Amino acid sequence: MESRYDPATVEPAIAARWSEAGAFSVSPEDPGDPFVIAVPPPNITGSLHMGHALNLSIQDALIRHQRMRGRKALWICGTDHAGIATQNVVERKLRDEGLTRFDLGREAFIERVWDWRAESGGTILEQFRRLGCSLDYAHERFTMDDGYARAVTRVFVALHDKGVLYRANRMINWCTRCATAISDLEVEHHDVEDVLYEIDYALADGSGVLTVATVRPVTLLGDSGVAVNPEDARFSGLVGGEAIVPLADRRVPIVPDDHVEIGFGTGALKITPAHDPNDFEIGRRHGLEEITVIGFDGRMTEAAGHRYAGLGSDEAHELVLADLRERGLVRAERPLHHSVGHCSRCGTRVEPLVSLQWFCDMEGLAAPATAAVRDGRVRFHPKGQERIYFEWMDAIRPWCVSRQLWWGHQLPVWYCACGETIVQESPPAACPTCGSAELRRDEDVLDTWFSSALWPFATLGWPDETARLQAFYPGNVLVTARDIINLWVARMVMSGIEFAGGIPFTDVVINSTIQAPDGRRMSKSLGTGIDPLELIAEHGADATRYGLLKMGSSQDVRFSAGAIEEGRGLCTKLWNAARLILTTTDPVAGAPVVGEPIDAWMLGRLDSATREITDAIDRFDLATAVKALYRFAWNDVCDWYLEAAKLRLYGDDLAAKLAVSQTLRHVLDRTLRLAHPFLPHLSEAIWSELGQPELLVAAGWPASGETPIDAEAERSVTAAIELVVALRRIRAENDLKTRAELTVGAPAGLLGASVELVRGLGHAAVLDGLDDGGVPVLVGDVPVTISGAGLAEALRPRLEKHLAGALAELERAERMLADERFVSRAPAALVEGERAKAEGFRREAAEARAQLDELP
RNA sequence: GGGCGGUUAGCUCAGCUGGUUAGAGCACCUGCUUUACACGCAGGGGGUCCGGGGUUCGAGUCCCUGACCGCCCACCA
Numbered sequence: 001m002e003s004r005y006d007p008a009t010v011e012p013a014i015a016a017r018w019s020e021a022g023a024f025s026v027s028p029e030d031p032g033d034p035f036v037i038a039v040p041p042p043n044i045t046g047s048l049h050m051g052h053a054l055n056l057s058i059q060d061a062l063i064r065h066q067r068m069r070g071r072k073a074l075w076i077c078g079t080d081h082a083g084i085a086t087q088n089v090v091e092r093k094l095r096d097e098g099l100t101r102f103d104l105g106r107e108a109f110i111e112r113v114w115d116w117r118a119e120s121g122g123t124i125l126e127q128f129r130r131l132g133c134s135l136d137y138a139h140e141r142f143t144m145d146d147g148y149a150r151a152v153t154r155v156f157v158a159l160h161d162k163g164v165l166y167r168a169n170r171m172i173n174w175c176t177r178c179a180t181a182i183s184d185l186e187v188e189h190h191d192v193e194d195v196l197y198e199i200d201y202a203l204a205d206g207s208g209v210l211t212v213a214t215v216r217p218v219t220l221l222g223d224s225g226v227a228v229n230p231e232d233a234r235f236s237g238l239v240g241g242e243a244i245v246p247l248a249d250r251r252v253p254i255v256p257d258d259h260v261e262i263g264f265g266t267g268a269l270k271i272t273p274a275h276d277p278n279d280f281e282i283g284r285r286h287g288l289e290e291i292t293v294i295g296f297d298g299r300m301t302e303a304a305g306h307r308y309a310g311l312g313s314d315e316a317h318e319l320v321l322a323d324l325r326e327r328g329l330v331r332a333e334r335p336l337h338h339s340v341g342h343c344s345r346c347g348t349r350v351e352p353l354v355s356l357q358w359f360c361d362m363e364g365l366a367a368p369a370t371a372a373v374r375d376g377r378v379r380f381h382p383k384g385q386e387r388i389y390f391e392w393m394d395a396i397r398p399w400c401v402s403r404q405l406w407w408g409h410q411l412p413v414w415y416c417a418c419g420e421t422i423v424q425e426s427p428p429a430a431c432p433t434c435g436s437a438e439l440r441r442d443e444d445v446l447d448t449w450f451s452s453a454l455w456p457f458a459t460l461g462w463p464d465e466t467a468r469l470q471a472f473y474p475g476n477v478l479v480t481a482r483d484i485i486n487l488w489v490a491r492m493v494m495s496g497i498e499f500a501g502g503i504p505f506t507d508v509v510i511n512s513t514i515q516a517p518d519g520r521r522m523s524k525s526l527g528t529g530i531d532p533l534e535l536i537a538e539h540g541a542d543a544t545r546y547g548l549l550k551m552g553s554s555q556d557v558r559f560s561a562g563a564i565e566e567g568r569g570l571c572t573k574l575w576n577a578a579r580l581i582l583t584t585t586d587p588v589a590g591a592p593v594v595g596e597p598i599d600a601w602m603l604g605r606l607d608s609a610t611r612e613i614t615d616a617i618d619r620f621d622l623a624t625a626v627k628a629l630y631r632f633a634w635n636d637v638c639d640w641y642l643e644a645a646k647l648r649l650y651g652d653d654l655a656a657k658l659a660v661s662q663t664l665r666h667v668l669d670r671t672l673r674l675a676h677p678f679l680p681h682l683s684e685a686i687w688s689e690l691g692q693p694e695l696l697v698a699a700g701w702p703a704s705g706e707t708p709i710d711a712e713a714e715r716s717v718t719a720a721i722e723l724v725v726a727l728r729r730i731r732a733e734n735d736l737k738t739r740a741e742l743t744v745g746a747p748a749g750l751l752g753a754s755v756e757l758v759r760g761l762g763h764a765a766v767l768d769g770l771d772d773g774g775v776p777v778l779v780g781d782v783p784v785t786i787s788g789a790g791l792a793e794a795l796r797p798r799l800e801k802h803l804a805g806a807l808a809e810l811e812r813a814e815r816m817l818a819d820e821r822f823v824s825r826a827p828a829a830l831v832e833g834e835r836a837k838a839e840g841f842r843r844e845a846a847e848a849r850a851q852l853d854e855l856p
Numbered sequence: 857g858g859g860c861g862g863u864u865a866g867c868u869c870a871g872c873u874g875g876u877u878a879g880a881g882c883a884c885c886u887g888c889u890u891u892a893c894a895c896g897c898a899g900g901g902g903g904u905c906c907g908g909g910g911u912u913c914g915a916g917u918c919c920c921u922g923a924c925c926g927c928c929c930a931c932c933a
Contacts, residue, residue, distance in 0.1 A: 003892090003893090004893095004895095005893095171931090189929085196933075212933085213933060214933060215933065259931090259932080259933095261932055261933085264932055264933070265933060269932090269933055270933080276931080276933075277931040278931045278932075278933075279931090280931085281931075336933090338932085338933085339857095341931095352931085384860080384861090385860090387859075387860070387928090388859095388860080388928060388929080391859075391928080391929060392929070395930095482928075483927085483928080485928090486929090513927075515925095515926070517867090517868085519925060519926070520925095520926085521926080521927090550869085551869080553870075554861075554862075554869085555860080555861045555862075555926085555927080556861065556862065556925090556926055556927070557862095557868080557869075558867095558868065558869090559868090560867080560868040560882085561868090561882090562867075562868060562869095562881065562882040562883085563868070563869085563881080563882090565882075565895080566881055566882075568895065569881090569882095569896095572893065572895050572896090573892090573893065573895080575892085575893080576892040576893035576895095577892060578892085579892050579893080580892035580893080581892085582892095583892080584892085623869090627870080627880075627881090630880090630881085631880085638892085639897090643897095646891095646892095650891085725899095728898060728899065729898090729899065729900090731898090731899085732886080732887070732898065732899040732900080733899075733900085805877085808877090809877070812876090812877085813876085816913085816914085819913060819914095820913085821912095821914090822914070823913080824913080826875080826913055827875085830875060830914095833875090833876080834875095834876080837876065
């Protein structure tokens with residue numbers, strides 16, 4: 001065993017061993033109950049970031065724990081084709097070659113994407129592997145695989161046949177940069193500072209002007225009406241009349257509509273049905289014309305008029321404003337702070353446009369999915385996160401599923417010149433209506449999330465009734481970030497119920513959002529990102545996992561380098577502890593031996609640590625689990641047990657040495673098992689040094705209750721430990737040499753066999769019974785005596801401090817007890833407890849005073 | 857505009873249904889080349905629990921309110 005633990009060499013070696021053993025692969029025939037988690041498939045364009053690293057650390061801990069418990073634990077592995085993101089990456093590469101995707105054409109372009117994927121698409125999974133993730137890599141799936149594509153097509157056609165998926169001309173969110181429609185959930189709202197302009201529209205009858213308020217004057221070129229609130233007395237005479245849109249010189253009706261807020265702006269709203277979602281609704285209510293003046297390329301159309309056609313909308317904005325000013329029509333300008341939609345992919349301001357797209361009505365799918373959460377068949381952790389789900393589901397709107405991209409699942413839709421639309425899984429040979437073979441396939445592809453929604457079952461072979469599907473669906477747990485609860489989780493629940501016969505998982509664990517150390521969002525563009533790969537390179541994957549799990553306790557946490565370092569420290573500590581055990585004991589098999597009380601104490605601590613860690617994992621509280629492991633390994637095992645064991649390891653009694661060796665090896669064995677879900681490489685590496693024939697991955701999880709609790713041993717060891725701590729403090733505070741000769745007199749029978757512990761670790765002689773010549777000292781609530789050269793005088797400050805403390809506490813307790821309201825209203829047991837405490841403090845104070853009096 | 861979470865030691869965080877003297881890791885101070893580990897050992901100092909009200913015998917914990925930070929949802933130009 002190397003004397004230094006070097007994760008950079010150990011971890012890859014261990015990973016290779018797992019890989020060779022095929023340790024993570026699961027098949028339906030394997031024994032045990034299934035336990036299934038489907039990994040959130042990373043984008044093939046992605047690189048491991050902090051969010052992944054935490055998300056994966058949690059899942060791997062859960063999977064490894066269940067695997068050790070004997071479950072048939074499957075962690076479904078794969079990647080997402082990530083339509084827009086991937087297309088963007090490949091287009092950027094093309095641009096470097098001076099090409100656009102149109103130069104290549106659709107087929108050649110898609111081929112280029114596949115080539116790119118073959119080259120770099122596997123990087124992210126390699127990074128997952130480096131973190132130690134025990135995914136079933138052998139059954140990796142990709143959302144664009146043939147089989148997966150078949151599932152997508154099947155679902156599309158089924159929803160169409162059901163009548164909920166259809167084509168319609170509606171207002172959608174258009175990203176002019178990505179040149180595609182995006183769904184509402186892909187729009188991020190950011191607050192921006194705009195200017196609210198008040199613009200005069202002449203009344204058609206020449207009787208004056210009507211002033212409207214808008215932040216986008218450029219859209220007035222597409223105005224087809226002006227709306228006022230029907231209750232607004234200022235405009236009651238104008239409703240039914242007409243106004244003239246400036247610059248466009250168009251006569252448009254003045255219509256009454258409740259949507260217009262009387263108090264906002266001027267109370268008159270210009271209506272541009274083709275470029276604003278509200279105006280669209282109002283326009284349809286009043287039959288107003290939809291005039292598209294901004295095209296899909298973000299430029300002004302012919303309909304905007306010769307002067308503006310062809311200009312980018314920003315340029316046109318300036319020109320329109322200048323033209324209005326020249327005519328003296330801009331009455332006022334004031335700053336307006338409001339929120340505006342941006343493309344979540346590229347950050348471009350979203351352009352609301354009317355467009356012919358495919359939509360899916362969601363109410364029917366959402367209802368049973370909402371019910372599943374409401375009645376507890378699907379639970380969110382931590383509790384309360386399901387609010388996000390309900391809020392969206394209860395007000396769900398149609399989903400625009402078509403995208404004007406090339407990379408993705410092309411719609412299984414064909415059009416015939418005769419007007420027929422054919423929706424079916426395989427390409428039709430001829431039009432069923434007119435018989436024509438001249439069919440044109442819809443060019444659009446599906447929203448990436450449409451295919452992601454099928455992940456839990458499409459990865460298992462659905463729509464075929466495969467053995468894997470039967471064995472591993474439904475799954476158990478889903479671990480993900482809060483921001484895709486609606487985008488992904490909700491849609492999986494919906495599609496699982498609709499197509500796979502039931503909910504896809506029972507527990508949804510929402511992992512924390514890790515912020516930059518300064519509290520800002522971690523992002524590349526802000527420069528606040530911290531690369532987990534660098535952490536792994538510096539401290540190792542296990543340390544990184546430990547740190548992330550420890551951090552991930554509440555909803556949002558700031559990244560803490562200290563947590564990772566703590567993990568690193570724990571790894572080193574365990575490595576060195578193992579080195580001590582392995583180099584000082586012979587390989588001995590068999591159950592632990594209780595030779596001294598500390599052995600029983602150790603087994604008791606092991607038992608409670610086992611319970612604590614197991615319970616925490618079962619509650620999905622990995623932060624608590626990892627902290628319990630740390631405390632147990634460092635304090636119980638290393639600080640106390642190993643130090644105590646050395647007394648026998650380095651002693652002359654061979655039988656005692658053998659016995660303690662056996663217990664040490666047992667404790668190490670169990671500690672490694674408990675550590676494995678969190679520190680898989682380190683624990684496996686040490687495990688192999690133990691000479692175990694099987695991998696730790698497949699070893700059993702410790703059960704609590706393995707050994708009976710020995711209350712008497714635990715009591716005497718606890719007393720001995722307190723005594724040792726007291727001796728150390730006395731030495732440290734009084735600058736006494738570490739080995740200064742002290743003699744402790746303990747109440748008869750208190751220490752029992754633990755007397756050796758006090759001798760060995762406290763470096764003191766021990767008397768069974770109080771020593772008349774010693775200084776009385778209270779250890780916990782046990783009175784002992786300590787004697788040694790010069791000790792009495794040295795203890796004076798300590799005794800004085802103790803006396804003051806006892807008096808203060810006594811006063812506090814007496815004040816409480818003197819309060820009639822406390823005595824009469826607090827629970828009797830509490831009052832009694834306080835009385836007992838007061839009595840204790842009184843005795844302590846008296847004793848301390850007596851001791852002081854006795855000092856020379 | 858609604859809603860959620862947070863604000864506890866210099867830093868990052870624990871503190872269950874209100875009940876002793878509010879904890880941990882890191883950092884800091886003191887002393888240790890003790891034969892697993894200086895990525896260590898032993899000891900120590902350090903907190904008006906964001907502000908203001910309230911409920912209660914008793915509040916870090918419950919209620920109201922304000923401030924700040926982060927996030928989610930949202931078609932008021």
